[in-house]
Amino acid sequence: MKIIGNKITTNMSLFAFLGFLIIVFSFTSEHFLGIYNITSLLTNISYSGIAAIVLTLVIISRGLDISIGGVIGLTTVVIATLYSQSDPLPVWLILIIGLSTGALVGLLNGWCITVLNMDPIITTLGAMAITRGLAYVISDSQSILMFEDTTDFISNGTILFIPIPIILFLITALIFSIILHKSKFGRAVYAIGANETSASLSGISVKKVKMILYVLSGLAASISGIILVGQTSVGMPQHGIGTELEVITAVLLGGTALSGGKGTIYGTIAGVLILGVLFNGLTISGVRYVHLQIFQGILLLAAVATYEIKTRNEVAT
Template sequence: MNSTISSPAIQSRPQLAHLLRDYGIVIAFVVLCGVLSAVNENFLTWGNWVNILRQTSINGILAIGMTYVILTKGIDLSVGSILALSGLVTGSLVTGSEPHSAFVGILAGLLVGIALGAINGLIVARLSVAPFVVTLGMLSVARGMTFIYNDGMPIANLSKEFRFIGQGMVGGIPVPVIILAITFFIFWFILKYTTFGRYVYAVGGNERSAKTSGISTRWVVFAVYVISGLLSGLAGQILAARTTSALPQAGIAYELDAIAAVVIGGTSLSGGVGTLSGTLIGALIIGVINNGLDLMGVSSYYQQVIKGTIIVAAVLLDASRKKQS
């Protein structure tokens, strides 16, 4: 009871445990890239990396929203379905002989994502239904609505202006990658530097303590599902624009890759612990695995088996390291 802290100690020691945790993933990522570049000479080319980043962008954006949700101890299974419905609504506005402007189309698509996310959030926060159940329901409802919306038909012929956000390049970098980078920065900033970001951790770490600290926990829970809905909508825009058509069956099972990225990135499914940078690396690891296996000519059937194994192995490794420290 006699000694207190000395100020230099505060300045100089960052979260050692957290750094170690993050580094573990970075090391895994570097090793993976090393192996793949040794096996295949095309892996470490600029073109291939642009490709990997482009392929990662959609999962990366979904995983950012998913990180917020999982940090509050929740889960969002409906991201793939919301992505599809949002893309389809936008698609219907930016097609035909007199398409609306891309701005109007994208805005509508994002609003769809926000609305569906808000419904998720309302039911989870206000009525205290388990997030797994609520978003499982939304997964089915939103998917059904995409088929109803255009009788199960895809919407093709999207305007050139709109396709830019999926296919365009700025300074040699694909627009989806730029969107991912901006999205990441915004939500990283919110999580790290705003009261809301702190509250997300507090609610996931201990909801009752958060409440006694004066935090409106319901509002925080509601907000993370809105964020996840919004980002699902955003990812839906990019997918539709990239594939030049909005498909009602787009994004099926995307929630699994998003959750995988979050978990590989070291975020705890029991809430309160995790980082967005971890998630980004998690998404990149998944992207690199997909790409590397493609380059090696591994069949997509085997790819699924290998990917699943790597996900479980990564989490196991992480868990054992945490136990040690």
């Protein structure tokens, strides 16, 4: 029961904190709990939330992916450029190419990390430079307009009054919480992160699992990129700059440990929501956007310090 008990308390305290934030902001701003604000809040976090969900698995396996932001930028540019040709490909094909962009980068990351045994941080740092660079090369540093119905629908459409990005986020969260918490693959991910030697001796194909994770991470970043194109009607190489840090912060805030083997999708959802609510709440309470980072930093440090001290006490007892 202990392992489950810990999970619940960690997640519960996160959600309790989230509730606390919501209460505070509902007092500081009358608009905070309005339908309009809540919808826009959720729509805004969906875009990076999708990447965060998948990154959770990568970090649990004791990896990291810093190339997320670069992949987002590259995807927006690839899609918008293909669409802006005089005789463009059909939209579905463009979207598939957009998705393959991320998958391909993920494949490169996975190959370097598993076959060449390279450090994930450096590998994805390199991939980040490459993807961002390619985005600038392809777009020639221009913003490429893209007014197109499908991407517009993906980003701004609704089903039953619910914005599609939110639906995509929820579906991703659902699928990956099943994969991570219920499936054989998820068990392998935890096993690899907790003890790679033991996992490999237990017959788990460590390399294959890691490879899949990085491809999924690239894919998720591309989905974020597609949503971003729709939201902004433009593909540009600066899209997604800094997103990787926001995403990593959300995942770590949710209790996933960089040292691997520990973390939950619910935790990440809580992390994403807390960051989103905090940013949104502070903004509509009159705090300027640029100051939000102060709170982001303090929050991350406080959360991680709490986990660290908690684990230390557990070890001590």
